Amino acid sequence: MDPHLLRTFVTVAHRGSFSAAAEELGYTQSAVSQQIAALEADLGLALLRRRPVEPTPAGARLLEHAEPLLLRLGAARADVLRAAAAPSPRLTLAASPLALTENLAVRLARPPRGELTIRATSRDDVAAVVASGEADLGLVDGIAAPSDPLRLPDVGPLSTIGVGEQDLVVALQEGHPLAGRAGLRLADLVDALWLQTPLCPVERLRDIAGDGFRIGMTYTGDDLHTVLRLVAAGHGLTLLPAGAASPAAVPLVAPRVVHRIELLHGTLAGHAERVAENLRR
Known part of the structure; x- marks a missing residue:
């Protein structure tokens, strides 16, 4: 799974809105919708209900995994940059x-x-x-x-x-x-x-x-x-x-x-x- 798609999914799930997520991420609402659709197509499962916007049971399960994964990815990037940075x-x-x-x-x-x-x-x-x-x-x-x-x-x-x-x-x-x-x-x-x-x-x-x-x-x-x-x-x-x-x-x-x-x-x-x-x- 593409971490960029996961990050968009987590943001939409937390904000409860495609438009609010688009504003936070700096995307258009259409781009956010396309990214969620791409993630759902990859898994072959619906991850978000649209009205109201909330995770499906499969989406709630993915959310449990996605947040720690994104944290670990961010930590790995920071660790590499920290090691290479000038004091x-x-x-x-x-x-x-x-x-x-x-x-x-x-x-x-x-x-x-x-x-x-x-x-x-x-x-x-x-x-x-x-x-x-x-x-x-x-x-x-x-x-x-x-x-x-x-x-x-x-x-x-x-x-x-x-x-x-x-x-x-x-x-x-x-x-x-x-x-x-x-x-x-x-x-x-x-x-x-x-x-x-x-x-x-x-x-x-x-x-x-x-x-x-x-x-x-x-x-x-x-x-x-x-x-x-x-x-x-x-x-x-x-x-x-x-x-x-x-x-x-x-x-x-x-x-x-x-x-x-x-x-x-x-x-x-x-x-x-x-x-x-x-x-x-």
Whole structure:
């Protein structure tokens, strides 16, 4: 299958419109229609319904394969170009919301100094941004067992290494009945009301401790100060790294999980290699 046709198919499926896809891709609507028709002819299957525009069962199955394939192709291209590129003092570092800790920020200040852009990126997108060449390095954070790697999407030939771990705490409203405890177990909090955020997805808590963890409010942003304000107002509990939580937070003592940070990178040379080395130690 032609990757250009796959990319057009994925764009139409996501936008739900031939015209919107044509605008995004810089094609005419007729060209988009012809490309979809060519892909359907190649497979001998209808992939998109036209009114409304949505994948058929075969199209939905192809979509599951097409997106990872396109990511891998983009990663392969970026890796080859990165390896052949002349070293540059200009770097872009993609970082998920809680990945750039005070300690890592200090490590970035070590020589050699160059022009560095920090690109705020969601946890789910850090690996893809680095693999595609949009960023030279990536820092991603998440909840994991001590020394266990994070669960990252397979988007290409990236190297990963742990560069930081912090204890987790349960962020509570001041005056909460559990405030002031020496420690809390996650299993004792399954019936509590939780704040659902990208910083601490409730689904991850259920993976660790089973069902429960009622959602009191969902916040789709990743601003730490907003999360703390919502916790302080009583909208729910959340887990945060010890260094980012409010004074009312209580240490999580069981199970033994931590806030882990990993450095992601492809082929390194010159300034990027030295910055990566600074972050590793």
